[in-house]
Amino acid sequence: MSILDIKNLQVSYGGIQAVKGIDLHIEKGELVTLIGANGAGKTSTLRTLVGMEKKSGGSISFDGKDTAGTPVYNFVRQGLVMVPEGRGVFSKLTVAENLRMGGYHRNDEDGIKADIEHVFELFPRLKEREKQLAGTLSGGEQQMVAMGRAIVSKPKLLLLDEPSMGLAPLIVAKIFEIIRMVAEQGVTMLLVEQNARLALEVSQRGYVMESGRITMSGNAQDLLNDDRVRNAYLGE
């Protein structure tokens, strides 16, 4: 059974249809990428998945249940966690407090502490800056905080919205290293990216989205070798 199953999803803003009926599914343990240009409807899709936008048609089923009507704050509890575009780190909370926010919905104090320690093992840099306000960190470090926070919330499915956006190339490589590390922890992920090459390289499968529709999908390696993808997204 798929952890996420989207059927004919449509999202509209006013009269404009941003997502025009897409099908997408993710299996447990997979790392799947959704690539596409600006305005293709990627972020709209993600925001709808976690209840921040209302869908105008179609169905979303997460972990076997239809998500219609679930309020935003309940998705985390059910294991669907999003790292928003621009990272969404709380800049006036310390690194440690940010990580604790990830465990906001959990009641097992010891488990939260253990997971935070685990995050510090993954990202020793964060341990050094534990008591620093997150807003004073570099972009890459903030992304580590965002990812670490997501790990502490124990997701069944982690949605990453453009984690490389606005970061220097060297940091971007580092971010994808982090994504690979998190995936190795067994976290299922849907990665939304404009950086198609790096995204497909770390993923098992990929979807290509163009003006609200999925135009291609399949094995990530196959997509990397596909001429149309190479032309449109890899600049070759």
Next chain:
Amino acid sequence: MTVSVTTTPPANGKKVLGFLASAIILAILPFVVGNAFGNSWVRTLDFALLYVMLALGLNIVVGFAGLLDLGFIAFYAVGAYTFALLGSPHFGIHLPFYITLPLGALIAACFGLLLGTPVLKLKGDYLAIVTLGFGEIIRIFLNNLNAPYNLTNGPQGVNLIDPVSVGGFSLGKTHEFFGISFNSVYMYYYFFLALTVLVVIMAWRLQHSRIGRAWVAMREDDIAAAAMGINIRNIKLLAFALGALSGGVAGGLFASFQGFISPESFGLLESIMILAMVVLGGMGHIPGVILGAVVLTIAPEILRDVIGPLQMATFGKMIVDPENARMLLFGLALVVMMLVRPEGMWPSKRRKAEFDDAKKGH
């Protein structure tokens, strides 16, 4: 710039010593003040404690949750009227304070929810306007609910409110312990002090709980906070209710201490005054807010005593009416303070960092 924020300071010997020292100072303070300046200043101390409770209550809403509330005095009024109506000859009901005080706090909290519910989606100046209106509505209701049925006795107010008393032991009378006589204002001082400590503990525990962190997160980015599993609606309502609770307690104490209340005591200026205490002291920082409340209660009283004689001594006559001059100087002090130290007299490290950020133009 590197900013470190320690959330839970370690308890060490120095802390315990400081705690003991402040406990002793607070215990003997009314005697020192009373002997040096007279009992009216002990009364001012009592009011300072009431305002500390009020300011700490408003601080939960404004400082912790970041919701600008300009009608906070309404909750003070609700607490005070609950206490007064259930413990005065107005209805001939004389319930003991240990029922009316918690009841007043509870009703005030309900009013907090009543205000909170319609303003859930409002922010900033829009929220400020609605809360301002709410405060005025409550005051006008109190002013006019004397007909057709006389609930509040209108502008005349409620008189002869019962003092706090347990089994014949009344705080409104002078008592003698260990050969020292304690005037009523002293008795109330210790009673207020005890309740103030309770409110401080409540505020402190809240700030360092997951709810406190959720408030900070919400203040900063409510979308990211919701994405973290925070139920924004509930924690907003909780902030309004808990703030109102402290306001209600202070209101009940005010009614019993004064023995008389009228709608006049619950005007907009009082709301602004409490907000000024929070902002001037250091929004969101409990020690700062306490300092703000104490300074803003005592400074105008000192000015009252100083301005008149000072004018007589320098000019030989009164040039400005002391009451006007007092408010003028007070207003000037607020303006200067906000220009020089917008983050408050004693800001938290977190708030300080926000202001430093803003100055650098981030």
